[in-house]
Amino acid sequence: MATITEISPLAPPNGFPQLPVIKGVRFAVAQAGVKYANRTDVMLAVLDPGSTVSGVFTKSATRSANVLDCQNKISAHTDEGAAIIVNSGNSNAFTGRAGDVSVKALCEAVAQQTGLPEARVFTSSTGVIGERLPHDKIISKVGELTQALDERHLEAAAQAIMTTDTFSKGASTTIETPEGVINISGIAKGSGMIAPDMATMLVYLFSDAKISQELLQEMVSKASDETFNCITVDSDTSTSDTLIMGTTGQSDSSEITKGSANAAAFYQGLRDVMLELAHLVVRDGEGAQKFVEVNVTGATTDQDARKVASAIANSPLVKTAIAGEDPNWGRVVMAVGKSGAAADRDLLSIWFGTVLVAEKGWVAESYKEEDAAAHMKGQELTIRVDLGLGDGKSTMWTCDLTHGYISINADYRS
Amino acid sequence: MATITEISPLAPPNGFPQLPVIKGVRFAVAQAGVKYANRTDVMLAVLDPGSTVSGVFTKSATRSANVLDCQNKISAHTDEGAAIIVNSGNSNAFTGRAGDVSVKALCEAVAQQTGLPEARVFTSSTGVIGERLPHDKIISKVGELTQALDERHLEAAAQAIMTTDTFSKGASTTIETPEGVINISGIAKGSGMIAPDMATMLVYLFSDAKISQELLQEMVSKASDETFNCITVDSDTSTSDTLIMGTTGQSDSSEITKGSANAAAFYQGLRDVMLELAHLVVRDGEGAQKFVEVNVTGATTDQDARKVASAIANSPLVKTAIAGEDPNWGRVVMAVGKSGAAADRDLLSIWFGTVLVAEKGWVAESYKEEDAAAHMKGQELTIRVDLGLGDGKSTMWTCDLTHGYISINADYRS
Incomplete structure (x- = not known):
């Protein structure tokens, strides 16, 4: 891999933004040495019981084992909590049966350490296609990751998931409602293989909103089409594109119901955060100057x-x-x-x-x-x-x- | 325009091939100074009475005035002969009404000097989009061009139509039939804005075959789909793509009729010449090394x-x-x-x-x-x-x- 030392000239001048903590979701990162040396390359996010998870994925016919597994799990209606584990350096795409085995092994390990059912563990891998994922390296870090979980580690997570990115990407918004504020914080990675139908992009969004999985999924799909599916760096589409959003329901605000004023405000805020992240991905487009x-x-x-x-x-x-x-x-x-x-x-x-x-x-x-x-x-x-x-x-x-x-x-x- | 001095490493090692003379079609070139200095930039081809003309054109919604005019004229069934005038350096595309005026003026001038009806004069322009074509410069050379017409000047024509091309492109074949040989000779230009639905490509093919306009048009369309529409340099599609084929009927061979053995042999030869030209265009792809x-x-x-x-x-x-x-x-x-x-x-x-x-x-x-x-x-x-x-x-x-x-x-x- 080429070493990218220079930060994109289009990067935000003030660096990574201050993101509000989302009550009920904690993060940890580790150096598993999947491919990169001397940097973090794994992140774990764990959502409290009561959370929902929604997502949007690449439509590629050759999508990765991780994506296929996430798609199978995403629409379950359960409030047992959830975990998301992500590695950079290897995409686990086009690795045949071995790819499925790696996903299964990762999910088992995370389930065991967190006490969550395997069906609530989501995985993403990003990096080179076609090389076997050394999942043992990641699994050996899961215990350490579980111990280190902290609500304040979202910025570190944004760094751990980078590949050819020249800067880490985050965005947030706060929605005022009569009963209290709702926060949305998100991170993304991606800088090449970017085109509509999602990109080589990983995006993770978190909110303390009280909202049903069905309504959130509807909003996430719509907003994705208006934001991430409207950017392109090189017209190429990745095998691993993944957007996952978790909501913990721990805000003081009342439940967001379809057609309500809160729903409109929340959608606008969600779309704003997604658009900002999408723009950050373009601003880190490989070689981009404009x-x-x-x-x-x-x-x-x-x-x-x-x-x-x-x-x-x-x-x-x-x-x-x-x-x-x-x-x-x-x-x-x-x-x-x-x-x-x-x-x-x-x-x-x-x-x-x-x-x-x-x-x-x-x-x-x-x-x-x-x-x-x-x-x-x-x-x-x-x-x-x-x-x-x-x-x-x-x-x-x-x-x-x-x-x-x-x-x-x-x-x-x- | 950037000056391209180096010849593509993929160019044929032996340079421009020896093309057989096609009885009944003559060529001339001139330096009109449309944009380039110190090189030829206009070619005129004149086909004897008894010739037919077929063609294939870009499907771009913003195609040039020249292409629109050619499309209107191409399917006429007449044996009055024909002329083709081509300039490089300016595409006369997206030049509004002025573009139509330029085409009309060029056709009138060529018709006057050659004695052909305007309806039998075809024009192509290639080069920068959106700048008014200085057609007077070309028209001032039409008399000189008409005087200089010669069956042997096809190679000079291939040079005059080049833009960012680093080498001139020609190909030919000879088909043996019981009554005598049929020759096909063709030239092409193009190196960028190359993608299916034709390319920024100009292609002119000539043959002494006896063949009806309808049958030739059918063959040209089919072979074009199997050759020029199967190459790509950069996925961009030009506003000016044009392929025109003229047949003079002056070979000794008998008329080519649909379904005959001669038709099959002629189609194979035609497709071979078109494929060779298509490959030459890719070999001159902008920046191509492989x-x-x-x-x-x-x-x-x-x-x-x-x-x-x-x-x-x-x-x-x-x-x-x-x-x-x-x-x-x-x-x-x-x-x-x-x-x-x-x-x-x-x-x-x-x-x-x-x-x-x-x-x-x-x-x-x-x-x-x-x-x-x-x-x-x-x-x-x-x-x-x-x-x-x-x-x-x-x-x-x-x-x-x-x-x-x-x-x-x-x-x-x-």
Whole structure:
């Protein structure tokens, strides 16, 4: 694996945020030496009895043994508590029967040490595909992990799950309700193999909200589609993408019920935290130098708008132009054309930032290249396309495609 | 535009091939100074009366004025002869009404000088999108071009249509029939914005075959789908892709009729020439250092096989691994998983060259990384995937993703 020493220039300037403690969930980390030396590579989270767990997973046909196991367990309605164990350095994907054996062994060990049933132990693995997971190394640390559990160790957990990430990622929000506040804290990892249908991303969210598993699952699925499924780094989709959310119900606030004002506020807060984490993943995109929002409006349908946004956000030619700070809007036109969405050359308008670049099938009369070039020099860019056909809209977030991406990925395993 | 001085390492060692003269079609080139200095940038081809013209064009929703005009004209059944005029340096795409005006002006000028009806004049433009085509510069050369027409100037034509190409591309074949030989000669340009549904590619094919426009169009469409639509450099699709084939009917051979032995032989020859040109385009892929054949078998359907081949051939992570000579088959597994095709982890087999890498859901027992690594060091690679599900198959050709691609495209317009 290439050693990544430099922190992404798009990382938050103030580092990892202060995350509120979520009552009822505790964390611990350890150095198991799965692949990396001299760093933590395992995290354990344990949720108190009374908690619920929801999740969203990759749709890849070659998804990992861990993902398959989590999917089988996620919708159980039980309040026995739960545990999540995550390792970095090895994805346990495409390891055949041995992969299933590793997951089973991890779950057994965690169940034994925590007193939880195996059906309430969730696992994730991230890293290289196709190498046997040395699960014994992890299992030998489970006792130590269980002893070290502490509500305040979420930041350490965010560090332990990193692979090619150049910074650890966290976000939180606090929702005020008449009876008391509800907290949501989340962490994520991911920086390559990032594309809709989830990414090479692991995301763990925790809240003290009182909410049923069914309603939370519904919210998590919807918010995931509006956040994590709207980012792309390189159009590649991982075999291990996992988002798990646990809620402990230990806030003073009353239960969140479907259609209530609390439900709306909670959903908004949840979506905000997920969007912030999704943006952090893009900001750590392999080799990224620029953070790019792609805004598409005026499509025939939202689905068409998403096709166009995705074609722009995934186009190597658009992304290399951004890397070169070149307002090459012709490549945006190309991407619109290839997207498969309904489009009319003469109704299309394109903006870089607030600079109208093209309209009525051609470069805008008011356009001066130096204006767009000035926008392209920034670190935070917006490309906006209006198709002029209807009300369909979509927003996606991506980064540029640079020499850094090639350097990292042409040498990942060496 | 970045200056590309080095010839692709994948270029044919013997340079441009000797192409047979096609009786009844003549070529000329000129320096019009559309964008480039000190090189030819316009070619004119004129086909004798009695010729037919067929073609295949980009499906982009933002295709150029030239493409739209060609599409309107291509299926006319007339034997008045035809002309094709092509410029490099400016694509005349997304130039609004001005683009249509340029095409009309070019067609009028060529019609006037050649005596052909405007409806028989086809135009192509390739280069930067969104800048007004200085058609007067080209028109001022049409008289000179018409005077210089010569059957032997096809190689010069291949040079005049180049943009970021590092070598000119030609291929030919000769088909023996009882009554005499039929010749096919073709040229192509293209090296970036290359993906199925045609590429940023211009292809011109000529033959002395006697064949109806309808039958030739049918053959050209089919062969195009099996050749040019099976290559990808960067998954981006151009607004200008054009393939035009003219046949003069001046061979001694008898007319090619549907279902005849001559038709089968002619189709095979035509497909061979198109495949050779398609491969040459990949060999000139921007920044390419390796030529890669992706072979997929055992899919539920041919369509599914194509999805898998395309997901592998377009994956930035697979292509950077190839650039790094890393037999990272985990990324192939990832691409299979994300393709959307039916796949079963445990039935999947993967080979790099002749080295069996993975089978039964995991790395093959016989696998030694040094064997695969040795294959990856070559310039001509094969990735083979068998899905173990059915008889569906597909082959695609691509190249690696290197620092060269970023260098060329992060600075294309400067």
